[in-house]
Amino acid sequence: MANAKGTVVVGLVKVLRGNRERAAALLPAKLAHYLxxxxxxxxxxxxxxxxxxLRTVGKLLAxxxxxxxxxxxxxxxREHMSGTYSRLKKATSRQASFTLLASMYDSGELKVLEREPGHALLEFARFASPARELCETFTGYQAERMAMxxxxDVKVRHTRCRAEGAANCFWDVSWKGRELL
Structure with a gap:
């Protein structure tokens, strides 16, 4: 069974607890203990x-x-880069940045398939439970992390999604201001 680290769970739970009454109504009964x-x-x-x-918080905030x-x-x-993963905000090591997903999920592997100044193609392979919501979250996370x-002028586009039938998930990433990712 695949898992997510508490570092990604805690932020969602904070939002749920801040909206306890609505969250309790939306949350599946077996997950009520997270409140x-x-x-x-x-x-x-x-x-x-x-x-x-994640889906419940999405409904709360939509x-x-x-x-x-x-x-x-x-x-x-923003929360992670000012807290738990703040060391990566200053890291110039591509490896440090791309091991981030492995510290959040015990499933899947992020690879850089193409890299040139101002552009990269990312592939997330072998993730246990593909979900469009998770991919959209990663899109925003990657864009904000890079800006920080x-x-x-960071642009992150999710071009193929395993949740929609692709073999793996792919992101096209472009930027200015620094040569390589």
């Missing part, structure tokens, strides 16, 4: 639980916003 249990950022939680929490998951990803990146690292 009261302490989330340990160093622990692993079932990926299926994480995806259900209000007709078609980009709610991308915005959630941007918010998570000093890249300018």
């Amino acid at each position: 009261d249990e302490r989330i340990v950022v160093a622990s692993w939680y079932p990926l299926d639980d994480y995806l259900a929490l 209000s007709g916003n078609p980009n709610v998951y991308e915005e959630m990803g941007r918010s998570a990146a 690292m000093g890249f300018e």
Whole structure:
């Protein structure tokens, strides 16, 4: 069974607890314990639980916003880059940046397939539970993380999605201001 690290679960749970009444009505009964249990950022939680929490927070925050998951990803990146993963905000090592997903999920592998100044093609392969919401969250997360690292005019486009039948997920990333990712 695949898992998500507490570092990605805790932010969702904070939003749910801040909207406890609405969250309790939307949350599947088997996940109600997240409204009261302490989330340990160093622990692993079932990926299926994480995806259900993500979708519930998406419903809470959506209000007709078609980009709610991308915005959630941007918010998570700001929180992580000023806290848990702050060392990566200054890291110029591509390897450090791309091991980030492995520290959040125990499934899948992120690869850089193409790289040239101002452009990269990313592939996320072998993820246990493909979900469009997670991909949209990653899109926003990657864009915000790169902006916080000093890249300018960052554009991250999710071009192929495993949740929609592709073999793997792919992102086309472009930027200005620094040569390589």
